[in-house]
Amino acid sequence: MTAVKIVKVLGTSEESWNDAADEAVAQASQTIDDIRGVEVEDWTADVEDGEVTEYHATVEVAFPVHEDQRGSQ
Incomplete structure (x- = not known):
């Protein structure tokens, strides 16, 4: 069984809500590996x-919690 961790991120854009959501995911992916949803x-x-x-x-x-990442994210 896999444990999943969830973090909340706020994205912003001067263009649209879709761009703001894309920005949130792009920024999160810089420090979070293996985002699944x-x-x-x-x-x-x-x-x-x-x-x-x-x-x-x-x-x-x-994103899934991996054994080697305990406490790192």
């Missing part, structure tokens, strides 16, 4: 003068 938990945005200025995607990133 993601779940977008929340979409939010900053608004100024009636226009969205920054999109935010809160993403849960799932």
